[in-house]
Amino acid sequence: MSNILDTLKHISEEITNEADWGQPAQYIPELAEIDPAQLAISVCTADGKTHSTGQSDKPFSIQSVSKVFSLIAALGRTGDQLWTRVGCEPSGTSFDSIVLLESERGQPRNPFVNAGAIVTTDALLSGREPKMALAEILGLIRAMAEDDDIHINAEVAKSEQRTGERNKALAHYLASYGNLLNPPDLTLGTYFHQCAIEMTTVQLARAGRALAGLDGAPNILPALRARRLNALMMTCGHYDGSGDFAFKVGLPGKSGVGGGLLVIVPGRVSIAIWSPGLNKYGNSKAGTRAAARLSRSMGWSVF
Numbered sequence: 001m002s003n004i005l006d007t008l009k010h011i012s013e014e015i016t017n018e019a020d021w022g023q024p025a026q027y028i029p030e031l032a033e034i035d036p037a038q039l040a041i042s043v044c045t046a047d048g049k050t051h052s053t054g055q056s057d058k059p060f061s062i063q064s065v066s067k068v069f070s071l072i073a074a075l076g077r078t079g080d081q082l083w084t085r086v087g088c089e090p091s092g093t094s095f096d097s098i099v100l101l102e103s104e105r106g107q108p109r110n111p112f113v114n115a116g117a118i119v120t121t122d123a124l125l126s127g128r129e130p131k132m133a134l135a136e137i138l139g140l141i142r143a144m145a146e147d148d149d150i151h152i153n154a155e156v157a158k159s160e161q162r163t164g165e166r167n168k169a170l171a172h173y174l175a176s177y178g179n180l181l182n183p184p185d186l187t188l189g190t191y192f193h194q195c196a197i198e199m200t201t202v203q204l205a206r207a208g209r210a211l212a213g214l215d216g217a218p219n220i221l222p223a224l225r226a227r228r229l230n231a232l233m234m235t236c237g238h239y240d241g242s243g244d245f246a247f248k249v250g251l252p253g254k255s256g257v258g259g260g261l262l263v264i265v266p267g268r269v270s271i272a273i274w275s276p277g278l279n280k281y282g283n284s285k286a287g288t289r290a291a292a293r294l295s296r297s298m299g300w301s302v303f
């Protein structure tokens with residue numbers, strides 16, 4: 001097996017030379033102006049070490065990567081009952097699509113498209129103040145990363161609250177089918193704040209250790225739950241780009257429009273990558289290439 005740090009440096013150099021970064025998310029004003037020419041990678045290994053390249057201590061907006069953590073928290077609260085409100089099938093549609101919701105009578109295909117994540121956050125909220133649910137998600141992430149220095153960027157949340165008409169439409173449409181238990185604005189406010197959590201790649205890779213089932217990871221996720229989450233990340237974690245990611249990378253992963261990626265090699269390593277330019281699916285463009293090269297060079301795949 002090649003040396004991890006040398007491989008990370010080599011991939012980072014190649015990607016930087018290619019300078020094919022894509023554009024940051026344009027629909028969230030706070031993210032639109034970020035310089036796309038950035039790449040950070042962190043890998044946590046089973047021996048408790050973390051290897052990194054690039055600006056691995058720079059916090060970035062985790063956006064939809066937060067959906068993994070809100071799902072863990074919601075399942076902890078409601079158990080398998082959540083699956084009566086949201087499915088576990090890939091959607092084949094973009095992350096913010098509304099088309100399937102009508103024919104499927106308000107039941108989102110999976111918890112990683114926006115409609116499914118809004119239902120998941122609604123289940124976690126369950127009549128409480130949004131700040132209680134947010135404290136629960138943040139507390140879970142901090143415990144999984146074993147790092148309390150993880151926070152919500154209120155400006156990013158406000159920026160989405162101002163401009164997130166599509167998500168507002170999704171929430172109200174879900175409510176029309178009786179699949180939101182709280183007022184849409186409360187659920188959405190919670191959802192926008194959870195998406196605005198910022199983490200470094202070191203913190204995100206550490207938070208992924210329990211999903212990878214690494215020795216020494218905090219004992220937070222039962223093995224069966226981790227296995228199911230990995231299955232969902234593999235089949236749905238990149239929306240309509242999930243097949244492409246599985247084909248090229250061969251690993252469970254979750255992306256966010258902030259350019260973050262969490263990639264799990266079950267039993268072996270947890271990987272976090274950040275590069276803010278996006279591909280046509282809204283997933284990190286350079287980050288996806290980095291994940292593909294890393295899994296290939298290291299022989300990491302679940303197949």
Ligand SMILES: NC(=O)CC[C@H](N)C(=O)O
Nearest residue numbers: 063064095114195256257
């Ligand atoms: N794909 C994403 O990261 C989407 C998250 C973003 N907050 C949204 O709801 O649109």
